[in-house]
Amino acid sequence: MSSPTSPNTTNQQFPTSPETVDNALLLASLSSLGTPQFLGPAITSAATSTRSKLVIVLFSRLFNRAPGEADDNHSRLDFPSSRGISHTEQWDDVQRLLTFVYVQAFKTAQQKDKVLMDIDVLLRGLDENVPEELGRNTDIVFRVSGDSIAVPLPPTISDKRYVYLPAGDRLHENSRELRSETKQEMPSFYPVLALGGTFDHLHPGHKILLSMGAWITSRKIIVGVTDDEMLQKKANKDVMEKLPVRMERVRTFLRFFKPSLEFEIVPLNDVYGPTGWDPNIQALVVSKETLEGARSGMLLLWVMETGLFTLVSKVAAHRASHSLPPLRQFVIDVISSTSSCLDHADAEWLKNNKLSSTYIREWIVEKERGKE
Template sequence: MTSILLPLQFQELSGLEERQISFIEQSVTVALQKNAKLIIAVECQEIKSNSKCIDAIWERVQAFLGTIYVIQLNKSYQAEKPLFDCNVVFQDICAYPVHLESYITTVCLPEQDSDRVGQWNTIRTDSPLACHVLTDNHDTRHGKLIENTGPIEPLVFDRVAVGGTFDQLHAGHKILLTMTAILANESMVVGVTDDCMLLKKKHRDLIEPTAKRVELVKSYLNLVKRSITYEVVPITDPFGPTVTDPTIDALVVSKETLKGGDLVNSERDMRGYPPLELRIIDVISSENSSVQGKDMDVLKISSSWIREYIAKKRDL
């Protein structure tokens, strides 16, 4: 499937302007009309300045990322397309020029920036980009994101781990995987829950096979960051590589799975391994209802909800 590209530029991780929110909403509409995916490529000076230690701006990045996904999801829901595929990529971290990817066919830009497409097409001679001009009639007022309350002494992590089922890859998964990838300087380990551990799940027949979920995670991470190596492996217990690999520095968890992180460290201690630093994804937790006034409940769309939705559609 082809993709529509929306480039967005920011100096810092402040709240989104009304015009930027409108650009996201318009681009979702364009992608839906063209039956395409949407890639939102974010350039941000604050992220670029902290790219070697994202830990220093951990909360601000995840709040910013969550806000973009909420805007996209709300628009998708209004169009009765809850499974619409959108990916947010940080251009200052992903290590490749998104606009040169072959699957990008159209770029959404306001008229004053549309000449960028012509410049890019001087390079993309075999597959020139089309330009969709966005309406730009909003002011530049914006809200404020949450303040950074992260570690007093930000740390640099070479190898970071995360785990999950990753069935029906959705916005919550994407935030979890993105934040883990940008935290890691050299490598990332992803544990994907094996089929044998999911036998009691509702609509078990609609759960994607382990091999497919592994490949989808790999494909998504290839969008997010290409400068590090990935190990995406099936796991048949709650721990996976986190208790057998002494080279892992940190583990990314949600607030709901924080106790699991503590159990990992208890198991590592029994094996003589140093504890992992735990980093929490807060924007997809039940305790965080909004960011920048945007309802975050929409981000808690779950794999089970998606399977229920697919089952109902199938039975119509």
């Protein structure tokens, strides 16, 4: 393997005009969970120079094995390292981080009319082995000038051609204090978690939802994918992906983000989904819009785009009547266009350019019309 801190020096380049490639990696390290504004220029350059798939990998000691996390000897390095953060207690900070990175990349792709470009963001600790699969089918590796990544990189990455991109200003980096781990209010993980959605043309909004669900899950994540029959009234349904395609894309992404989990991807054809009968589910992921809707007594049980609403009391009563434990809710806040977690420019962009499957289907239809 190559040195933990530097790749093959013969491959290092700092071009004035990066070429365009099909598939690219962007590797960067983080010292805090503050919004990494300094990565903005590098993310923009990498997204501009990529046609099909961009994978952004963020390395940090904060993502090391967390308190209460099982020790997977197959994926961890041998040398001792510090423990990572509590996944549940730093929920807000991590979703803010993911959203910033996804928005920068997708905003650039959209501006370049590459709406279908596949963008993935991975979080990796400094105590993890970097799998060889990560570098396969990659044409180029982007790095940030002056950045050092203290983990060994496999030959599938270290032997690739490197392009170093300039970093932005770190003076205004928004660092955040971590919550104390000495008196945790909740476990770092929940063994089994559920969430759901249509997941049509899997986009960054979906991936933030899935990533955050996997982030706080230690054993199994259950994802309900809305059945085709329940989506007949969707706009431009003719270009909507079929259920098997949507389910497989969800499974593929989750396996890429956190391969240690067990995945149960199921069709969703009623209000409750597995939450109506599975006693092992301890937590749900819900959106900010969900909670705002709850003020009128309504709760979106299956998150995001499903359009399936039910009374909170009805869900609670159903689980209680079947001797099922209550569910802990975690809120996805930052993908809302009114979220205070985004700066003004990104919030305005999100408001005017919907991060939604509806927008993507409209884009596809317009492209097809242009070919006629």
